[in-house]
Amino acid sequence: MIFIRSEHFKRAFQSLPKDIQKKAVRALLLMAEDMFYPSLVVKKVQGYPGIWEARVDIKYRLTFQYEQKDGETIRILRNIDNHEECLKNP
Numbered sequence: 001m002i003f004i005r006s007e008h009f010k011r012a013f014q015s016l017p018k019d020i021q022k023k024a025v026r027a028l029l030l031m032a033e034d035m036f037y038p039s040l041v042v043k044k045v046q047g048y049p050g051i052w053e054a055r056v057d058i059k060y061r062l063t064f065q066y067e068q069k070d071g072e073t074i075r076i077l078r079n080i081d082n083h084e085e086c087l088k089n090p
Helices: 007-015 018-033 083-088
Strands: 002-005 051-055 060-069 072-082
Touching (some): 002 007, 007 072, 018 051, 018 060, 018 072, 072 083
Parallel strands (some): 002 072
Antiparallel strands (some): 051 060, 060 072
8 A cells, every 4th residue: 555645645644743643654554454454443534525534542533535546556645633623624
């Protein structure tokens, strides 16, 4: 599985506290192994077709979308922030 980080995601990730960054990396590793791992609570973002969210922890979320390229599934990481802010601009 391939992850591509959008510029927005890169900036948002860098602004997170270090402990949340570590949790985000763990969440992405879990996602790479099993997208529907229970603690990730992956679901579609309502009102934004093709965009999904996953939990980093109880407060923080990340959003992503899928693309297929040369038979490979690519996940484009779009945003990461606290729950409310992340879903305002998924």
